[in-house]
Amino acid sequence: MLRFVDRAATAVGSRYFVAGAMARDLLLVNTFGLPSGRATRDIDFGVAVESWEQFQALKGALIETGQFDAAPRQAQRLIWTGPDSRASILVDLIPFGGVTSEGKRLAWHPDKDVVMNVAGFEEALESSLRLKIEEDLVIRVASIPGLAVLKLIAWQDRRHENDKDAADLLLLLTNYADAGNLDRIYGEELSVLEGVQFDLELAGAELLGRDAARICHEQTLHQLQSLLGSEQLVDQLARQMNRTSFIDEAQVEWAANLLQRFRRGFLGG
Secondary structure, X not given: OHHHHHHHHHHHOOEEEEEHHHHHHHHHHHHOOOOOOOXXXXXXXXXXXOXXXXXXXXXXXXXXXXXXXXXXXXXXXXXXXXXXXXXXXXXXXXXXXXXXXXXXXXXXXXXXXXXXXXXXXXXXXHOOEEEXXXXXXXXXXXXXXXXXXXXXXXXXXXXXXXXXXXXXXXXXXXHOOOOOOHHHHHOOOHHHHHHOOOOHHHHHHHHHHHHHHHHOXXXXXXXXXXXXXXXXXXXXXXXXXXHHHOOOHHHOOHHHHHHXXXXXXXXXX
């Protein structure tokens, strides 16, 4: 499926990256051997397009392969059937770039009755990592700081619907130190580790906050500064994190501590 998307995006001149749970697992599980999060049956792609015509050309190219079907009533969604129709996967193509407003809002063409916040997608593409899937297939995957930015934006928009974004963000906070950052933490960022009494998870969370802020453009940075500057929203996010992961009441503050360290890193201490 990744090969088909890569070919179609190249053919229509669109840059793309893998986002969501697939990106999370390609990095945490397949690259660093860390625990996976919740299972999912869909794969998200951010696709940079200059116009709705280019986006429709991408969808059309995928459908013409015979491996994808258009999903009813959902403009962003295709259904991958592949060689085995019993193993269908939902594929979401999220356009950004020339089709978004100045406020990073996407009003779905043609009715424009569904509006989506795509702040952070440009930053996620710019900071994405090139990952070799096979010898002749290299794809771009959102980095962990890019995923953290996207998860925060998504949580702000749909926090009343479910706890999925809170759970995913907690997984990133918990594992960032072990996701290729130990040398940094014990070297150039040793002061962060010393500031949390040599707790690697807390140091990783603060470092992730710094790295996430570093990749943000001004508008996205302001959105997330507003979110993380709100005690009410941060408390709500921490409570959702706790609900997703902890049973032992003795550990119930752990997610909140991780989030506060991320917040400290993002807001500059």
